Amino acid sequence: MATGCYARRARQELTRIDGVNLVAGSNENKHLLRLISDASHQERPVAPDKGTRTPSPPAFRTRTFVKVQDGCDTPCSYCIVPLVRGRETSLPASEIIAEVGNRVAEGYQEVVLTGTKIGTYHNNGIDLKGLLERILAETSVPRLRLSSLQPHEISPDLLSLWADDRLCPHFHLSLQSGSDPILARMRRRYDTTEYEQAVSLIRGSVPDVAITTDIIVGFPGETDEEFEESCRFCQRMEFARIHVFPFSARSCTEAAQMPDQIDSRTKKIRTDTMLALAEESARNFRQRFSGKTMTVLWEQRTGDYIWSGVTGNYIRVFTESKEDLNNQLMPVKLA
Numbered sequence: 001m002a003t004g005c006y007a008r009r010a011r012q013e014l015t016r017i018d019g020v021n022l023v024a025g026s027n028e029n030k031h032l033l034r035l036i037s038d039a040s041h042q043e044r045p046v047a048p049d050k051g052t053r054t055p056s057p058p059a060f061r062t063r064t065f066v067k068v069q070d071g072c073d074t075p076c077s078y079c080i081v082p083l084v085r086g087r088e089t090s091l092p093a094s095e096i097i098a099e100v101g102n103r104v105a106e107g108y109q110e111v112v113l114t115g116t117k118i119g120t121y122h123n124n125g126i127d128l129k130g131l132l133e134r135i136l137a138e139t140s141v142p143r144l145r146l147s148s149l150q151p152h153e154i155s156p157d158l159l160s161l162w163a164d165d166r167l168c169p170h171f172h173l174s175l176q177s178g179s180d181p182i183l184a185r186m187r188r189r190y191d192t193t194e195y196e197q198a199v200s201l202i203r204g205s206v207p208d209v210a211i212t213t214d215i216i217v218g219f220p221g222e223t224d225e226e227f228e229e230s231c232r233f234c235q236r237m238e239f240a241r242i243h244v245f246p247f248s249a250r251s252c253t254e255a256a257q258m259p260d261q262i263d264s265r266t267k268k269i270r271t272d273t274m275l276a277l278a279e280e281s282a283r284n285f286r287q288r289f290s291g292k293t294m295t296v297l298w299e300q301r302t303g304d305y306i307w308s309g310v311t312g313n314y315i316r317v318f319t320e321s322k323e324d325l326n327n328q329l330m331p332v333k334l335a
Ligand code: SF4
Pocket: 071, 072, 073, 074, 075, 076, 079, 080, 081, 082, 116, 117
């Protein structure tokens, strides 16, 4: 199966590759379960019927994703999203609210709002804060999580909504690098000072909050000093989780043409270093909640009697139980 931005851009090319029996663009993620099921009975690549949605089997109904926005008007030098998804568009609030209501009626306990830049959500005079207010007021969604925000989208006004504990204390703030010269070459719209201010604002307003992030290592021209600076900044931010990506050039992007591309051996060493830092940071975050009672959404059985679930602040937890915990939200004392 091929999916993601590239699948959306090069569907024909991918369907000709041996072994690829399903091509689903990044805009088709919500149909994936049905597409996989269909593909297992077909030899040709399949595409979804637009505008229809097949509910997941009940066992999968725990956490679900509702897209609220697409596109990007502020290209970063490494990213292909603006090329494949075009200008920013936001879905009408009424459609989103209806969709959240549908998912809740189907039994989902947690809804994650997704988009390429949900912080720029804007439709008919309603911004992200307005959208969240309406979802909280007009649906009974037990848990609402946001996918990714940028530092300049964080404001006291927005954070005031987290007084409603249905909003998960979890912010994914994509950093990409902890070095200002690299951020400038990436054409990100913030520097580390602004990023740190946003993190402080969140931590001062939302108790027990998890800040998670993405980091690219081995960006073209990244010196040893810049990489070390990035590591030091990540350590200081005490992230609950870091997704580490070695830089991978995307054709037609500015970064792909930049001089001083980093060799794969150096990228591997830096990736391993950052992954070790990420592991330590995540462990430290988890340990802060040892002995504390948190609400867990049990998602799946991973062994005979072993259940896996997540807290609102995105700590993955496991327990042993012969009872069916699937899709239950319950207070749990963490070990
Ligand atoms: S990384 Fe995000 S902000 Fe940058 S171009 Fe891609 S979608 Fe836009």
